[in-house]
Amino acid sequence: MRLYKTDAIVLSDSELGDQDKIITLLSDQYGKIRAVAKGARRLKSRFAPAVQMLSYVNAVLYRSQRIEVDTFNECKINSPFLGIRNDLVRLSYGYYLVELIMKFIRGAETPPFLFDLVLKMLFLLETTPEKSLPVLMRSFELKMLTILGYRPYLAGCVDCHRRIEKSRQVYFSGYEGGILCSSCSRKRVGKLVSYEAIRWMKFFANTPLKKLANMRAGEKIEKELKVIPESYIPHRLGEDVLSYDFIETVQDLEKDGDLEKIID
Ligand SMILES: [Zn+2]
Known part of the structure; x- marks a missing residue:
């Protein structure tokens, strides 16, 4: 179980339950990553603006040994490619x-x-x-x-x-x-x-x-x-x-x- 930080490109996002999203990232150091952005479907979510397809982000993620999917801890936009x-x-x-x-x-x-x-x-x-x-x-x-x-x-x-x-x-x-x-x-x-x-x-x-x-x-x-x-x-x-x-x-x-x- 650990936190790690990486630059990454958002490849896809899909809905997970009522509130969350599951995001696929191409990262510069850790390969392809799947991670849950908790609350990303809520309007005021701190993750929502960052975890959009094609965004270039800097993410802090949490990796658990128990499950295959990581969890977003923080996510900042490097470039939204508007x-x-x-x-x-x-x-x-x-x-x-x-x-x-x-x-x-x-x-x-x-x-x-x-x-x-x-x-x-x-x-x-x-x-x-x-x-x-x-x-x-x-x-x-x-x-x-x-x-x-x-x-x-x-x-x-x-x-x-x-x-x-x-x-x-x-x-x-x-x-x-x-x-x-x-x-x-x-x-x-x-x-x-x-x-x-x-x-x-x-x-x-x-x-x-x-x-x-x-x-x-x-x-x-x-x-x-x-x-x-x-x-x-x-x-x-x-x-x-x-x-x-x-x-x-x-x-x-x-x-x-x-x-x-x-x-x-
Ligand atoms: Zn020939």
């Missing part, structure tokens, strides 16, 4: 990011650097021009996959290991876990992508997030790079990431100007 919370497009990316972490990290243990990556991403999600958000998210996905040991194989054909020549067709297979040459893709299902798209993928995997804050890869490439969230990630997880569709829906509504209409 810029994400108050913008539906940015919020849709925030939901997606949280779902990725919740689904890839099943237990309490988290790999090194994951917390730092997620926190940096949240700060950038708040400030990056909206048009650069798809590029930023592809880079986040590739970095997260690298940290988790799931980086796609891009050095050559994942099957025969031959280098892919610029003049040859190249396929990307979420199922196989990387790129396929044209002869191997006959036996295995892959999606035709451009050589340029693979080069961008490598670039996004290796370039620091903050350098991508004003970058675009062009509409064609950005469309091709959707093989990562739409095929590669679902294959690694063995399930879909449901909030990915929400990003697309919000973007479509915004593009058509429908977002303002439905809110009016």
Whole structure:
């Protein structure tokens, strides 16, 4: 039984009884934590403002040896990320990011650097021009996959290991876990992508997030790079990431100007 203090990002909150909430945190030192915020559903709760999804907090928690779930003792907000919370497009990316972490990290243990990556991403999600958000998210996905040991194989054909020549067709297979040459893709299902798209993928995997804050890869490439969230990630997880569709829906509504209409 002990008290401990940690910086953490609130990944999810759910109701517990009439008064309390159960919160899932991604912490910088103690991995993924589940903790009860007593009274957090009450209007005047001291925890209520802090324990909201996507908040970056400093928490003092109590760990008991008898039960698996910790208890909040104190919780202060480091950053509420209002810029994400108050913008539906940015919020849709925030939901997606949280779902990725919740689904890839099943237990309490988290790999090194994951917390730092997620926190940096949240700060950038708040400030990056909206048009650069798809590029930023592809880079986040590739970095997260690298940290988790799931980086796609891009050095050559994942099957025969031959280098892919610029003049040859190249396929990307979420199922196989990387790129396929044209002869191997006959036996295995892959999606035709451009050589340029693979080069961008490598670039996004290796370039620091903050350098991508004003970058675009062009509409064609950005469309091709959707093989990562739409095929590669679902294959690694063995399930879909449901909030990915929400990003697309919000973007479509915004593009058509429908977002303002439905809110009016
Ligand atoms: Zn091959």
